[in-house]
Amino acid sequence: MSKSEVHTxxxxxNASRRSFIGKTxxxxxxxxxxxxxxxxSAGARDPSQAVTDxxxxxxxxxxxxxxxGCTECVSACNKENGLPDHGRPASDPQWIRKVKLxxxxxxxxxxxxxxxxxxxxxxxxxxxxxxASFKRADGIVMVDRHVCIGCRYCMMACPxxxxxxxxxxxxxxxxxxxxxxxxxxxxxxxxxxxxRGETTTACAEACPHQAILFGDLNDPNSExxxxxxxxxxxxxxADLQLNTGVRYTSI
Amino acid sequence: MKKxxxxxWAIESPKYWGILAFLGLFIGAAxxxxxxxxxxxxxxxxxxxQVVWGTPHVFAVFLIVAASGALNVASIGSVFGVKLYKxxxxxxxxxxxxxxxxxxxxxxxxxxxxxxxLVAMTTYNFKSIFAWNIYLYTGFMVIVAAxxxxxxxxKANQYTQQMGLLAFVWRLALTTGTGSIFGFLVARQAYDAxxxxxxxxxxxxxxxxxxxxxxxxxxxxxxxxxxGDMILHRLKNLLGVFIAAVLFFTIVYHLTNLYVTENHALxxxxxxxxxxxxxxxxxxxxxxxxxxxxxxxFHPALGINRNWIVGAALLVLLGGLAKxxxxxxxxxxxxxxxxPGQTVIESSFGDGINGQAAQYMASLxxxxxxxxxxxxxxxxxxxxxxxxxxLPRALDDESLDTQVAKH
Ligand code: SF4
Ligand code: SF4
Numbered sequence: 001m002s003k004s005e006v007h008t009x010x011x012x013x014n015a016s017r018r019s020f021i022g023k024t025x026x027x028x029x030x031x032x033x034x035x036x037x038x039x040x041s042a043g044a045r046d047p048s049q050a051v052t053d054x055x056x057x058x059x060x061x062x063x064x065x066x067x068x069g070c071t072e073c074v075s076a077c078n079k080e081n082g083l084p085d086h087g088r089p090a091s092d093p094q095w096i097r098k099v100k101l102x103x104x105x106x107x108x109x110x111x112x113x114x115x116x117x118x119x120x121x122x123x124x125x126x127x128x129x130x131x132a133s134f135k136r137a138d139g140i141v142m143v144d145r146h147v148c149i150g151c152r153y154c155m156m157a158c159p160x161x162x163x164x165x166x167x168x169x170x171x172x173x174x175x176x177x178x179x180x181x182x183x184x185x186x187x188x189x190x191x192x193x194x195x196r197g198e199t200t201t202a203c204a205e206a207c208p209h210q211a212i213l214f215g216d217l218n219d220p221n222s223e224x225x226x227x228x229x230x231x232x233x234x235x236x237x238a239d240l241q242l243n244t245g246v247r248y249t250s251i
Numbered sequence: 252m253k254k255x256x257x258x259x260w261a262i263e264s265p266k267y268w269g270i271l272a273f274l275g276l277f278i279g280a281a282x283x284x285x286x287x288x289x290x291x292x293x294x295x296x297x298x299x300x301q302v303v304w305g306t307p308h309v310f311a312v313f314l315i316v317a318a319s320g321a322l323n324v325a326s327i328g329s330v331f332g333v334k335l336y337k338x339x340x341x342x343x344x345x346x347x348x349x350x351x352x353x354x355x356x357x358x359x360x361x362x363x364x365x366x367x368x369l370v371a372m373t374t375y376n377f378k379s380i381f382a383w384n385i386y387l388y389t390g391f392m393v394i395v396a397a398x399x400x401x402x403x404x405x406k407a408n409q410y411t412q413q414m415g416l417l418a419f420v421w422r423l424a425l426t427t428g429t430g431s432i433f434g435f436l437v438a439r440q441a442y443d444a445x446x447x448x449x450x451x452x453x454x455x456x457x458x459x460x461x462x463x464x465x466x467x468x469x470x471x472x473x474x475x476x477x478x479g480d481m482i483l484h485r486l487k488n489l490l491g492v493f494i495a496a497v498l499f500f501t502i503v504y505h506l507t508n509l510y511v512t513e514n515h516a517l518x519x520x521x522x523x524x525x526x527x528x529x530x531x532x533x534x535x536x537x538x539x540x541x542x543x544x545x546x547x548x549f550h551p552a553l554g555i556n557r558n559w560i561v562g563a564a565l566l567v568l569l570g571g572l573a574k575x576x577x578x579x580x581x582x583x584x585x586x587x588x589x590x591p592g593q594t595v596i597e598s599s600f601g602d603g604i605n606g607q608a609a610q611y612m613a614s615l616x617x618x619x620x621x622x623x624x625x626x627x628x629x630x631x632x633x634x635x636x637x638x639x640x641x642l643p644r645a646l647d648d649e650s651l652d653t654q655v656a657k658h
Contacts, residue, residue: 004386031322090301090601091293094600099602101595102594102596104593125378126379127436128376128377129382131372147370148363149365149370149371150298150364155300155303156332156438156439156583157438161589166292166363167299168294169292182292183364197560240438251593
């Protein structure tokens with residue numbers, strides 16, 4: 001498929017860009033107090049270009065394609081973001097998880113990945129006492145790990161149980177995903193990739209069945225917007241009117 | 252005008268230090284628990300990513316709610332002008348502050364990053380009811396402290412009534428704020444109810460008064476200060492009324508939930524099939540914490556016996572903890588309705604597989620932290636009454652009679 005070829009060449013370009021930015025970021029961290037790092041990295045996507053609301057990142061998840069028993073997206077996310085596995089599923093962080101459902105009436109089974117839905121009106125941001133939970137102009141909902149006090153109110157408020165509290169000391173810390181014990185985190189839509197100019201997330205890239213389509217909801221020409229226009233899709237818990245950035249087909 | 256005299260709490264030193272040392276054991280155990288939990292991380296507690304608020308929150312909310320209720324006695328005296336209650340006002344205000352300090356400390360020490368408290372105090376998100384509560388709490392302490400000052404400093408006496416009124420209004424806001432923390436969680440079925448805020452107010456009346464009664468009886472008895480039946484019986488009758496009101500609100504809360512079909516599963520979880528939560532509800536909250544103390548307090552013989560009154564007040568506190576446990580932890584354990592009409596049959600994140608509740612088992616350090624907060628509130632109160640004139644010299648029927656008559 002020609003599409004995958006395009007991806008490869010893009011990836012090569014990005015790989016070199018990534019290593020360059022990695023070095024710059026490392027230098028910046030060394031020079032400035034660590035507390036300032038997050039702000040630097042958030043602005044570092046491309047100095048000439050600020051995060052704008054012209055873009056709204058989102059996803060369409062095709063549950064018909066999502067395969068029973070497959071956890072490629074989950075593994076890719078864990079690897080990309082360095083999520084630890086202590087063998088304690090109740091308290092280990094999970095940014096994306098596989099859920100299998102059975103319809104109570106028809107018995108039809110559905111598989112889908114569940115993750116932060118990047119709500120337009122995120123309850124987690126509303127309740128956060130310190131403002132550590134925030135929504136970027138491009139629709140990505142994140143936690144500023146330098147301001148989060150670990151009160152977990154956002155976890156109580158999120159209708160999708162999308163967030164994890166870091167229950168244990170962190171040993172592995174990727175530079176692009178600074179994190180620490182006692183704070184809350186959730187899916188960032190691989191913001192570090194997007195800020196480097198890449199256009200997809202680790203999970204979408206890893207899905208062997210193309211069940212996850214990532215893109216710009218605001219760009220009418222994007223494949224995402226096109227498919228959302230032509231195919232029926234829905235938001236989970238649409239009754240809450242959060243206008244989620246992640247949509248699902250065939251639930 | 253004859254003045255009611257106040258005096259420091261003058262029990263013998265060894266006894267005083269003995270009590271403080273005893274309470275210190277609990278406070279020390281709590282401190283060790285905090286060090287342990289913060290060092291290891293929260294995985295050593297019963298809390299996890301499904302039940303994110305555990306036993307410390309039960310204690311913290313309980314103490315904070317009780318704090319505003321403890322101020323009631325003072326309000327009845329200064330705001331509603333019931334003279335009989337006026338001598339009790341200083342202790343009432345003091346206890347309110349101390350309970351709040353105890354509760355907040357438990358809350359703060361359970362944060363993932365208690366070291367960032369300064370961040371919490373300086374960075375606000377004004378949309379967050381949690382952030383509003385930080386103001387409500389600090390404001391409460393300042394106002395009640397000022398109120399105490401107007402009571403205890405003769406020159407400031409003329410402002411007591413106004414300060415009392417302000418403190419009263421503030422305490423209503425404070426409990427509404429605490430209740431609203433839950434009322435605003437639209438995603439969680441158990442909390443998404445407007446009745447939460449008024450229910451918390453009435454709960455605070457009950458738990459605060461129970462605490463107050465216990466402290467009053469204890470401090471007076473330990474020192475041999477006269478405490479008459481007249482005042483005691485009024486207070487215990489009032490407690491009875493509050494207990495009944497809490498029961499009433501509990502019934503209304505569950506009935507309104509039962510009226511809405513989508514809440515039936517939640518209700519049957521709490522009321523019938525929830526295991527520990529069902530047990531906590533019926534046995535501890537309703538029976539031991541409600542019906543039994545109600546029966547004791549209004550029983551013609553038991554209701555006038557001091558030991559039984561103490562027992563009833565302790566039961567109210569036990570029931571209060573159980574009630575908040577059911578609300579906070581039961582409400583989280585019950586799976587959220589993510590996919591109406593569908594059953595989750597597989598998930599690695601405990602999404603209520605086949606309707607199963609999330610697991611939570613209170614751990615020892617959490618419980619110790621909670622009791623540490625209670626011990627701190629009591630110890631703080633005892634130290635203050637020892638150092639300053641909070642307790643009236645006598646509350647026997649005779650001196651109260653002359654006091655009320657003379658005013
Ligand atoms: S899904 Fe949850 S964590 Fe993500 S934006 Fe919405 S409320 Fe916040
Ligand atoms: S845990 Fe952190 S991000 Fe969540 S509400 Fe509290 S301070 Fe905000």
